[in-house]
Amino acid sequence: MKATYDIKAAQDKWRPVWEKLDPFRAKDDGSAERRYALTMYPYPSGDLHMGHGEVFALHDVLARYWRFRGYDVLNPIGWDSFGLPAENAAIRNNEHPATYTYANIETQAESIRRYGMSFDWSRRLHTSDPDYYRWQQWMFLRFYEKGLAHRKASWVNWCPNDQTVLANEQVVQGECERCGATVTKRELTQWYFKITDYAQRLLDDMDQLGRWPEPILTAQRNWIGRSEGAYIDFPVEGPNGERRAPVRVFTTRPDTLFGATFFVVAADARLAAELCTDEQRSAYEAYLEKVKQETEVDRLAVDRKKTGVFLGVHATNPATGERIPVYAADYVLADYGTGAIMAVPGQDQRDWDFAEAFDLPIVRTVQPPDDFDGEAYVGEGPAINSANDEISLDGMAVDEAKAAITEWLEKKQAGEGAVTYRMRDWLISRQRYWGCPIPIVHCEACGEVPVPDDQLPVELPDLRGHDLAPKGVSPLAAASEWVNVDCPKCGGKAKRDTDTMDTFVDSSWYFLRYCNPHYEDGPFDPEAVRRWMPADNYFGGAEHAVLHLLYFRFFIKVLHDLGMLDFVEPTLSLVNQGQVINQGARMSKSRGNGVDLGEQIDNFGVDAVRLTMVFASPPEDDIDWADVSPQGSVRFLQRAWRLAHDVAGEPGVDPVTGDVSLRQVTHRTVHDAAELIDSFRFNVMLARIMELVNATRKAVDSGCGPADPAVREAAETVAVLLSLVAPYTAEEMWEHLGHEPTVANADWPEVDPELLVQESITAVVQVQGKLRAKLEVSPDITDVDLERLALADANVQRAVGDREVHRVIVRAPKLVNVVVG
C-alpha cells in the first residue's frame, strides 16, 4: 500500500488556517502594482452548480498566479441578489424574498469557502442591500438629469408568465430569456436608458477590447446593427389633393429611389393613425387590431404572407414626381428608422412580395445580370430607369449612385445622408417587487419629480407571500402607505413610481463598488476606482454577450461622461468559460443528466473537481462531464503528493548541486507555466505540471534518488504550481516539505535562465520535405555548418542519390530541407 493523504481531512484542516491567515485580502497600500481579477458574481439560486465550479476554478488560477507574481490583487465576491426566482419562491412559500435570498447566499458562501477560492471576503456585497441600491437610485437620478433616463410610451415586450415587461435583449426567438414563455406586446409607458445615444461609441471603443473573444464582439456588432443610408422626405397629399406634412423615411438604398412605387408605414406607428383618412379609418383599425393580437413568434414566422391596408393618402416620389399610394403594414417596424419606408419592389424582396399581393407596379432600377432569374435583385449592377430632368444615375454602380442621389437630395433639401442602428433603448422598468425601486414620484401638479438625494434610499416596503403575486402591475402599487407620499417639490398629493429596475442595472456597476464597498459618499470611491479599474480580467459566461456585457460597457461610458470616471471601458480582457454539459447535452431535470457539484466534491474532493474543471479543455470550450475523469485527477494529486512524501533531502538545501536534467525540467516548467497562464491556456499548463511530476517520479525511483536537492526543488515547485488549482493538496505538500503555511505565501520559483538553455538540439534533415535524418547539434550552430553536416550524412546522401541538389533551405538549428531535381 502506497502512502496517501486524506483529502477530506485536508479540507477540514486547512480551511480554518487559511481563514486565520487571510492571505488574499487586497492590501491597496501602494506596496505593489495592482491587478483586479474580476469574475461574474453569482445569483443566489440554491447552492453552487457545476458552472460555478468551472468558472471559479479557472478564475482562481489567474487570481492566485497574479498574487504569486507579486501583484497586489483585488479578487472580490458578491451576490446579484435581486431578481425573480426569489420572488417566485416567496409567493410559493408565503414568505419574504429576502428570506430565501439571504439563506441561499449563506449556502453559496459556505460552498465557495470550501471550494478554496482566493476571494477577498472583506469586500463582499449584495445588490439587494439598501446600502447598495441606494446608490443605484442616486445614479439613476444623475442619468435622469442628463436626459439618459426617461419615460416613454411604446409597444413593449411582455412576458405573460412573469407578468412583467422585458428588454429587447431579454427576448430570444420571441421567447422570454428567463422562463421561455411566448412574449406578447403591450403599449405601456416605461422607463428607458438611452443606450442608443451610445451606439456608435459602443462600436468604436471595441478597438480597445483587444483581449475580448471575437464571437462576443461580433455578437455586439450584430446587435447594435449599424446601417448607413439616407433619410428621404416624401411630400404627402390627402384624397382631395390637399397637402399634408411630408413624411421622412430611412433607406440604405437611396440609389433605388426611382423605383419607389409605393410607401409603407408601420401599422402600429402613431404616424399610420395620423395619415389615415376617415374613409379608410375602420379598415385601418380592424387591421391594427389584428396586428396587435400577434405574438412575436407569429410575427417572425418565415414565409408569412404580406398583409396591409391602404391609408387613403398618397406620397410623391421626389425623384419621379409620381403619386404613390401609402399603406400601413406589419412588415415595417414602428421603432426602427422613422417607422416608414419607401417601397422598392425591384430591389427588395419584402417589397416585391407586398407589390405582388397588392398588385402594385414594379420597376427595376439596377440591371440584374443576364442569367438572373429571381424576383427582387439586391446585388451590384448599373443603375437603370433612374433619371429625371435634373439628375441621371443611369449606368452608375450602386455606391456611386448612392452618393450622387444623396447629394442631389441634400441640395434639394429633400433628404440627407444618415446612419441608423438596430439596437433599441434599454427598457429598465419591471413590474415586480424584488428589485431596486425607481426613485421618482409622480405628482398631480408637478409631474415627474425626482426623489431628493437626501431621501435615498427609497426602500422597499415589507411585502411578502401573496402580496407579491403577479397582477400585471407592480406589487408595489398595492402598498398604499408606501405609494402615497407628499410631493418633494410642492408638498401636494403624489405617488411613488411603482416599478423596479431590471437587475441588469444592478450588475452594471457592482465591480466599481467592490473597489471600496463601504464608501459612504457616493456609489463608488473615485480614488479607489482610479487605483483598480479597469479590471485586468473578467471571467464569465458568453450567454451575456448582448446583455450584461453590453450594458456594463454603456454604464461606464455614461459615468465617464458624467465626469465620474476617467476610462471608458470596464475591462479590456474577457474570458468566456464554456459550459459544463453531460453526455453531449445541457444538464436538465427533464433529461435526467444533471450532475451535482456538491456530490462530485463529496466523491472526489475539492481539488480533484477543480483540477478536472481546469484540465478538461481550454477555458472557453464546453466540458462534457461524461468525457472527463475526476478519478484520474484524484490519482494525479496522490502522485504529486507522494513526491513530497518521498523527498529525503532537508529543507533549505541549495539546489545548484542537484541533478541537472531534472532541474532543467523544473525550470522549463516554471517558465512555460507563466507564459501559458498569461495566455489563458490553463489546461496545457496542467499538462506541463503533470510532466514535471512524472519526471520527478522517475528521478526518485530510477534516477538521482530521493535525497538529491533537485528532487526537493522539483517537489516544492510542484506544490507552488499546483496550489493554483489544488490548494488543499498543495498545502499538504508544502507542510510535508517542512514549510510553514500557507503555500499561498510561498515565493514563485525563480527561473535560472541557464537551465533553460539546451546543450544540444535535434535538427531534422528533410529531402524533398521528407524526414531523412536527425542530427544532434549545438543550439547556436551556424547555417553553413548545419548545411555541411546535413549533406555529409549518410542517410541524406542515400536519399539524394545521384540527383542534383537544387537548393538547400537551412533554418538553424532546427531544420535542413534539401531540394533535389
Add this chain to the structure above:
RNA sequence: GCCCCCGUAGACCAAUCGGCAGAGUCGCCGCUCUUAAACAGCGGUCAGUGUGGGUUCGAGUCCCACCGGGGGCACCA
C-alpha cells in the same frame, strides 16, 4: 438568408514564426503487487489532421470551395 467560431488517435486535448503530427489525461491491453479482486505502480497501444483544390522547398497551421458541429443577427428598409 447573412455573419462569426470550431473540426487532430476509441474519447478529452497538445503541436510559439508555416519546419520531426504527440506533451498530458481517459479508455483499452499486458505485467507487478494481492489468496483473489479493487486500488496503486510499471510498460504498451492506436491518427496523418472533415473533404477537394491552391500557394510553398515544406501546410494541422495560410488561401478558395464544399461537408459537419456550435453560436450571433434576421420582415431592421
